[in-house]
Amino acid sequence: MIFLGEFTTKADTVGGSIWWTACVALIPILYLFWALAVQKMKGYVAGLTALLVTFLLAIFVFRMPVAMTTMITSYGALYGLVPIGWIILTAIFLYKIAVKTGQFEIIRSSIVAITDDRRLQAIIIAFCFGAFLEGSAGFGAPVVISAALLIGLGFKPLYAAGLCLIANTVPVAFGSIGIPITTFGNYGYDVPAISAMVGRQLSLISLIVPFYLVLIMVGWKKTVEVLPAILISGGTFALVQFLVSSYVGPELPNILSSLASIIVLAVFLRFWKPKNAYYFADEKQAEKSNKQYTGGQILKAWSPYIILTVLVTLWGMPQVKTILNDKALTWIQDVPAVMGHLFNVAGKPTVLQFSIPFLGLAGTAVLFSAIITKFIVGMSWKDFAKTFGETCREMAFPLITIMSVLALSNIANYTGMMMALAATLANSGVVFAFLSPVLGWVGVFVTGSDTAANNLFGPLQFETANSVGMDPTLALAANASGGVTGKMISPQSIAVACAAVGLGGKESDLFRFTVKHSFILLLLLCVLTFLQSNILSFMVPS
Numbered sequence: 001m002i003f004l005g006e007f008t009t010k011a012d013t014v015g016g017s018i019w020w021t022a023c024v025a026l027i028p029i030l031y032l033f034w035a036l037a038v039q040k041m042k043g044y045v046a047g048l049t050a051l052l053v054t055f056l057l058a059i060f061v062f063r064m065p066v067a068m069t070t071m072i073t074s075y076g077a078l079y080g081l082v083p084i085g086w087i088i089l090t091a092i093f094l095y096k097i098a099v100k101t102g103q104f105e106i107i108r109s110s111i112v113a114i115t116d117d118r119r120l121q122a123i124i125i126a127f128c129f130g131a132f133l134e135g136s137a138g139f140g141a142p143v144v145i146s147a148a149l150l151i152g153l154g155f156k157p158l159y160a161a162g163l164c165l166i167a168n169t170v171p172v173a174f175g176s177i178g179i180p181i182t183t184f185g186n187y188g189y190d191v192p193a194i195s196a197m198v199g200r201q202l203s204l205i206s207l208i209v210p211f212y213l214v215l216i217m218v219g220w221k222k223t224v225e226v227l228p229a230i231l232i233s234g235g236t237f238a239l240v241q242f243l244v245s246s247y248v249g250p251e252l253p254n255i256l257s258s259l260a261s262i263i264v265l266a267v268f269l270r271f272w273k274p275k276n277a278y279y280f281a282d283e284k285q286a287e288k289s290n291k292q293y294t295g296g297q298i299l300k301a302w303s304p305y306i307i308l309t310v311l312v313t314l315w316g317m318p319q320v321k322t323i324l325n326d327k328a329l330t331w332i333q334d335v336p337a338v339m340g341h342l343f344n345v346a347g348k349p350t351v352l353q354f355s356i357p358f359l360g361l362a363g364t365a366v367l368f369s370a371i372i373t374k375f376i377v378g379m380s381w382k383d384f385a386k387t388f389g390e391t392c393r394e395m396a397f398p399l400i401t402i403m404s405v406l407a408l409s410n411i412a413n414y415t416g417m418m419m420a421l422a423a424t425l426a427n428s429g430v431v432f433a434f435l436s437p438v439l440g441w442v443g444v445f446v447t448g449s450d451t452a453a454n455n456l457f458g459p460l461q462f463e464t465a466n467s468v469g470m471d472p473t474l475a476l477a478a479n480a481s482g483g484v485t486g487k488m489i490s491p492q493s494i495a496v497a498c499a500a501v502g503l504g505g506k507e508s509d510l511f512r513f514t515v516k517h518s519f520i521l522l523l524l525l526c527v528l529t530f531l532q533s534n535i536l537s538f539m540v541p542s
Contacts, residue, residue, distance in 0.1 A: 022424035024061055025417035028054040028408060029446065032491055036511040043495045043507030044397045047404030050491075054408045054417075062415040069411065071335050075352060076410030080403035080492070082356050084448075086363030088496050089399070091144045093391045094370045095500075098304050099152070100387055101377040106293050106301035108152050115269050117277045118155070119214045119226050123233050125149050126167035127210050128262045131237070132309075134171035135254025141312075141366070142168055143493065144500040145305070154280065157501035162513040163213055165488040165497055169521060170206045170237075171254040172450050172484040173198050176362075178250030180450040180480055184458055189476060192249060193541045197477035199245025199253065200539050201528060202484070205521070206238035206257075216517070218278060225274050232268050237261040246541075303376050308369040315365040324360035331356045398499035401507065402448075405491045409447040413456060418446065422457050426464040433470050433533035436461060437482025437525045441518075444483035448492030453483045470533050471540045478529045485522040488514045 031053050035046035055073060058064045064072075098104040115121060125146050133142035143164045150160035173180050174195075181198060185191045210230045214223045223230070240257040293301075314320055333354040358364065374384050412418045421442055425435050439461060443453025457479050465475035487493055494507045494514075503510065532539050 018423055021420040025420045036508045040508035042505040043401040047401040047491055051404040051408045054411045058411050058415045064415050072410050072414050073407045075335050076407035077403040080406030083361045083363055085399045085402050086361055087141055087366055088144055089395050090363045090366035091141045093388055094304050094366055095148045096387050096391055097370055097373055101379055103301040103377055104152050106297055110298045114266055117274055119278050120229055121153055122163055122213055123210050126164045128258045130164055130167050131171035131254050132258035134175045143497050147500045151501055157503050161497035161501045161510055165514050166517050167213055169484050170202055170209050172487050173480045174250055174253040180454055181250035183451050183454050184476055187458055193473045194476050195250035196246040196541045197473050198480050199242050201481045203238040203242040206241055207234045210234040222278055233261050233265045236264045304373040307372050311365040311369050312362055315362055325357040329359050395499055397504050398495045401495035402492050412446055418456055422460045426460060429468055432464055432468050434526050434530040436475050436478040437529055440479040440483030441486040441522050444486035445490050448490040450480060450483040454480055474533055474540050482525050485518050489518045
């Protein structure tokens, strides 16, 4: 049997070859690309059929018992629903409350007051504000909220979702108070050194992403028109990200970098404006409200997101998390047909449990934010319940997509499919320094999570780097950095973004919008990692 990636004998592989095993393991990934990019299937159809393909491979090729495969599928689907689906559902619900009570119009007006140029609005919302939300919340909330804000400002749904997914590249590695990086500590790796190394990779990307976003929107000539603002935003973000990741740790780079970038850019725009403001083709100029809002009204309108930030940050604090995740407040259930039957590479039984800390979920913090907001904006309980019901109905198919993809990733993980791919790349020798980020990219594409990809491939990156003479710190950082480029095309992320902008069933369109940008940024990180392993080795922390 091939479980959890242990290939100790030829009998453990497909056809007696690790290469054939990797080829079979590629089938679900290639199928998803084909389904979304070529066949243009709806997200939930692509997700469910890809899950079926993976389920059959697990049983007939990787020889996993039907009962075990079924329960691992259920485990992954439940994880897709809780916590991931829960935080997305509540985040969209919070946005709908702001829209239905008229507060979003005030939010829109306050952003336009800073700049009515669509290029600069994309930088402020998709790049800066999205990074702030990624640092404090993660789990899809940044794309959901940022894309909704852009639509409210007049952006087309597909562009709003695509730009937010691409902008979310940089902050993912330091998301959710640094969890993707701190998870390396579970294996005894040097977290501060890895944090510094990731910062020395992604801070360079941070300089590029704002420019890249605007270039996608308007082309070269109109991008150069706002180059000073782009340099101010990206430069501030990159500098703070580098300093905080190097000298503070992985918990705060996103939050401090985004806040610094927003503040510096807002101040800069008080003294500098582009010569020609940019508006979309179907608008002569950005709509400006004639009504002037007071500071109190603006504060009230932004209160849902202020409360959200405070509560989600509070939920992420270790002391609070320990209390909220108490076993008395958590539903825990061993996964049947797995406990005592699934073994890790050390030969020990794998502990697999359904575990839902109801109060400790980040989505619960967002729900409390919505409840508090209800009282602040004066929404009735009837309208509150009606809005929640509408949100649930709109999210039905996206949630099915998310659940199916998470179920697929669990099967791929526990059968050893993912480790077969990783082991094949690890056999590349000196070229491994170039391919190291690809492991993270694959892991995030399948799982939708940089944290999961780091847990999955971290040990392999460490051991392979030692064997080929590459610095292990660089390899681990490359896994985290490479993973962020896979986030924008992960079926889970695509489903979340489409749900946020009302494009349910159009997941293939969004996938085709982002896929080439994913490959371009991945290639850039591969080249950078190779250079840092050889010519630019002075950039690697000692």
